[in-house]
Amino acid sequence: MxxxxxxxxxxxxxxxxxxxxxxxxxxxxxxxxxxxxxxxxxxxxxxxxxxxxxxxxxxxxxxxxxxxxxxxxxxxxxxxxxxxxxxxxxxxxxxxNTRSVVELVIGYIISLARRLPEKTEKMHAGVWDKSAKGSHEIRGRTLGIVGYGNIGTQLSNIAEALGMYVIFYDIADRLAHGNARRMKSLDALLEEADVVSIHIDGRPGNLGMFGEEQFAKMKPRSLFINAARGFLVDNDALRKHIESGHIAGAALDVFPIEPKAQGDAFESPLQGLDNVILTPHVGGSTxxxxxxxxxxxxxxxxxxxxxxxxxxxxx
Structure with a gap:
């Protein structure tokens, strides 16, 4: 066989x-x-x-x-x-690969909160930019988890251990871990969260579920993370809200269209933006x-x- x-x-x-x-x-x-x-x-x-x-x-x-x-x-x-x-x-x-995805998301959160993408880019360019402007601790911040399954719950536990407050939204009946709070609606989560991280599945009904309307409802200067499915998010709308300053930073590991083979060309409307991390679908690639x-x-x-x-x- x-x-x-x-x-x-x-x-x-x-x-x-x-x-x-x-x-x-x-x-x-x-x-x-x-x-x-x-x-x-x-x-x-x-x-x-x-x-x-x-x-x-x-x-x-x-x-x-x-x-x-x-x-x-x-x-x-x-x-x-x-x-x-x-x-x-x-x-x-x-x-x-649950743990691998969670560790990557935690790394995203810290990197975005400290604005490390900009810092390392300037260092490679020979610019010494020693400043605390726009740099924050994640302790005391509120993480909003959209989708509270295997990955969402483990992320909840680790984020809470790091001193974050955790809120979550899921259409299924999920047991809250630790001190996490269940939100009655996605809108309620978006209004309160300093960081929004998506962890929902790829069923057809979720196509494009996060777009202009949802980004507009997010807390000003919040952070956005997608390590779930690329087609869940309207990346053009995300770029608009990053450029306007409404969203302070974003990290994405998945994209609507991804190259088929190693070394193929990659394009995204999110390229070239400050404080944006783009990784090639490596959440579970440890x-x-x-x-x-x-x-x-x-x-x-x-x-x-x-x-x-x-x-x-x-x-």
Whole structure:
């Protein structure tokens, strides 16, 4: 049986599947729909990350496919219902990179509050700008978390340990951790938060949920962070509010359109702005997280083929 793993999945997944008797092919980039249609016949297991999209046409062509492993948290890149109809199980890693994402967001918050992007840029340019202007501690500030799931709750705990007040909004009934306060509406959160961090999933109903209206309602001189899904946010509206000074800084790790392969060109309306951090979708890209994801998801794929185990399958 053959397994095809795309998008630089950790080698531990290759090792795990080869020990289970699979012939494994590892590729470094994502594949287009046409490439998947051409390459999937004969493939039993497919491993992907967020840039590979599994459409009905792909599933129709993948006549030998038994299971798909999303080596990430999100599964909105897969036609889950279509896979289920064809008997193809889909697995993901809902917990494995949680800590890595949270640590990146904490780093964002501190860096933006201290205006480190501007400081380091000036230092590289040979300018010594030793000033406290616009630089703040995060202690005593209010963090507003939009989406209080696995990542949101862990972020809540760590932010509170650093001395922040935490408020959150979620459409699901979530238990507040520590001293965090649940807000009755998103608007109420936006009015009170000094930092707004988004941690919601990629279901179609969330498309463009954060735009001009939401940015306008944010507290003046607040900070904005998106390490969830790129298509949740109108980045043109965000640029407008940063340029006006209403929003003091932003950090984004995800974008509506992302390059397919390492080294490809990247464009965003947020480029060239002061106190804006842009990172290439690396929230879960630590060695620790990628190894854990590789081990966890490949194990789920192996166990499905060996014994039909669908534990934690998303479809």
């Amino acid at each position: 053959k397994a095809l793993l795309l998008e630089n999945i950790h080698p531990v997944a290759v090792e795990n599947l080869e020990k289970a008797g699979f012939e494994v092919e590892l590729r470094s980039k994502s594949l287009s729909e046409d490439e998947l249609v051409a390459d999937l016949p004969g493939v039993t297991l497919l491993g992907i990350r967020s840039n590979t999209h599994i459409t009905p046409r792909v599933l129709d062509a993948a006549t030998d496919l038994k299971a798909i492993g999303c080596f990430c948290i999100g599964t909105n890149q897969v036609d889950l219902a279509g896979a289920a109809e064809r008997g193809v199980a889909v697995f993901n890693a809902p917990y494995s 060695q620790e997280a990628q190894e854990e994801i590789g081990w966890f998801v490949s194990g789920k794929l192996r166990d499905f083929i060996r014994a039909g185990s669908t534990a934690l399958s998303v479809n």
